[in-house]
Amino acid sequence: MARIDIANATGMSPATVTSITAELIATGLIEEVQRDADTGQSKRGRPRVDLKLRGESHVVAGMKLTGRSISAVVLNLEGKQLGKAQLPMPRPPIDRDALCRIIPEVIEKVSASAGMKPEDLSAVGIGLPGTIQATEGFVDWCPLFKDQEFNLKHLMEEILPMPVFVENDANSVAIAELWFGFGRDVPDFLVVTIEQGVGLGIVLNGQVFRGTQGFGAEFGHTKVQSEGALCRCGQRGCLEAYVADYALLREANLFKHWEDGTTEEEKLIQLFAASKAGDQMARSIFDRASRMFSMGLANLVNLFDPAMVILSGEQMQFDYLYAQHVFEMVRSSTIQKGHHEPEIRIHKWGDMMWAKGAxxxxxxxxxxxxxxxxxxxxxAT
Known part of the structure; x- marks a missing residue:
C-alpha cells in the first residue's frame, strides 16, 4: 500500500504518514517495495513505491495444548507459515516439571521444522483451555495442570530465550478467525469452540474482548441447570457438563460397555453412530446436549446481537450441535425473530489452526x- 493511500484511508496528512512510516521502517517492521506497473501503463517516470510488512523482522511460534497432544506452528510477521510440529501430551493433569520439559521440546522441534533454532524466534504464544489472565500470563485454572493459580509466562521465560505470551485457547481461535478466517471482514463476531470443553471468543470492533481481569467469556461455565450435572471446574449445572466430550462419555459409561483400549475419540464416534442407528439411550444423550447448546447459543445472541457466530472445534464432526433443528431452537429463543439474524457458520479447524491463533x-x-x-x-530524545 502506498503512503498516499494510507493517508486517504486514515485521514492523516501525507506528512504525518511519511513521518510515522519512516519510524516503522527504521524499526524494521515495514519495508518499501516497488510496485509493478499495471498492464498497459507507461513505465516512464518515477516508479510508485508501496509499503508492506517485513515478514522476516519477527518470526514466532504458536502452540495449542490439549489433553492428547501439543500442536505448534511457526509464522512470520506476514502470517506466512514456515513450519509445524505435533507431539503427544503427557496424560493430564501434568505438573510444572513435566510442563518445563515438554514446552521447550515442542519449541525445539517446530523451530527445526522451519530450519531455525529456538533463539531465532521473537516470541512464543501458548493457547490452552481454562481461565487465563492473558495480560499477565497467569493461569487461574486449567484442566491440563496439577498446579493451579501460577504464572505460566514467568515460568516459561525462566527457561526459554524469548518472551512468552499465554492466551485462552478459545480467544486464540477468535484471533485466528480475525487474521485468517471468516472474521476478516466482520468487526463483531463470536467464536464458540466445542472440544473437551466449551469456550467462547468475543470480537468487538475488531478487538478480542477479555473482560476486566482477562478471563471473561467463560461460556462453558454459564449455568443451564440449577444443581445440575457436575462440571470439571467443580461447580454444577454448567453448559460444558452437558455438551463437552467428557460429559457425553460420562453419561454413556452408565449403560455402554467399551472394548479395552478404546480411545475417547473412538468412543465418541461409536456413541454417535449408535445414536444415528436408533439407540434410544445414545440418542437421548445427544438430544439433551443439543437442547442445552441451543439454549446457550440463544443467550449469546440475545446478549451480544453479533453479526456472525462461528462454531469451531473437534465436536463439529458430529452434527448434533449444528443440525437444522438446533438452529431452529436458537431462532425460537431469540428476540431477533423478524429481524436480521446473525449468520451461524461452521469452521472445522484442526489443532494447527488453533496454534496459528496463538x-x-x-x-x-x-x-x-x-x-x-x-x-x-x-x-528519551
Missing amino acids: AAYALEEVVRLAIDQMGNSET
Missing part, C-alpha cells in the same frame, strides 16, 4: 512491544 497473538504482542520501544526512545 502465534498471531504472539505477533500482535511483539509488534506492540516494538512500537512501545519506539515511543520510549522518542520520549
Whole structure:
C-alpha cells in the first residue's frame, strides 16, 4: 500500500504518514517495495513505491495444548507459515516439571521444522483451555495442570530465550478467525469452540474482548441447570457438563460397555453412530446436549446481537450441535425473530489452526512491544 493511500484511508496528512512510516521502517517492521506497473501503463517516470510488512523482522511460534497432544506452528510477521510440529501430551493433569520439559521440546522441534533454532524466534504464544489472565500470563485454572493459580509466562521465560505470551485457547481461535478466517471482514463476531470443553471468543470492533481481569467469556461455565450435572471446574449445572466430550462419555459409561483400549475419540464416534442407528439411550444423550447448546447459543445472541457466530472445534464432526433443528431452537429463543439474524457458520479447524491463533497473538504482542520501544526512545530524545 502506498503512503498516499494510507493517508486517504486514515485521514492523516501525507506528512504525518511519511513521518510515522519512516519510524516503522527504521524499526524494521515495514519495508518499501516497488510496485509493478499495471498492464498497459507507461513505465516512464518515477516508479510508485508501496509499503508492506517485513515478514522476516519477527518470526514466532504458536502452540495449542490439549489433553492428547501439543500442536505448534511457526509464522512470520506476514502470517506466512514456515513450519509445524505435533507431539503427544503427557496424560493430564501434568505438573510444572513435566510442563518445563515438554514446552521447550515442542519449541525445539517446530523451530527445526522451519530450519531455525529456538533463539531465532521473537516470541512464543501458548493457547490452552481454562481461565487465563492473558495480560499477565497467569493461569487461574486449567484442566491440563496439577498446579493451579501460577504464572505460566514467568515460568516459561525462566527457561526459554524469548518472551512468552499465554492466551485462552478459545480467544486464540477468535484471533485466528480475525487474521485468517471468516472474521476478516466482520468487526463483531463470536467464536464458540466445542472440544473437551466449551469456550467462547468475543470480537468487538475488531478487538478480542477479555473482560476486566482477562478471563471473561467463560461460556462453558454459564449455568443451564440449577444443581445440575457436575462440571470439571467443580461447580454444577454448567453448559460444558452437558455438551463437552467428557460429559457425553460420562453419561454413556452408565449403560455402554467399551472394548479395552478404546480411545475417547473412538468412543465418541461409536456413541454417535449408535445414536444415528436408533439407540434410544445414545440418542437421548445427544438430544439433551443439543437442547442445552441451543439454549446457550440463544443467550449469546440475545446478549451480544453479533453479526456472525462461528462454531469451531473437534465436536463439529458430529452434527448434533449444528443440525437444522438446533438452529431452529436458537431462532425460537431469540428476540431477533423478524429481524436480521446473525449468520451461524461452521469452521472445522484442526489443532494447527488453533496454534496459528496463538502465534498471531504472539505477533500482535511483539509488534506492540516494538512500537512501545519506539515511543520510549522518542520520549528519551
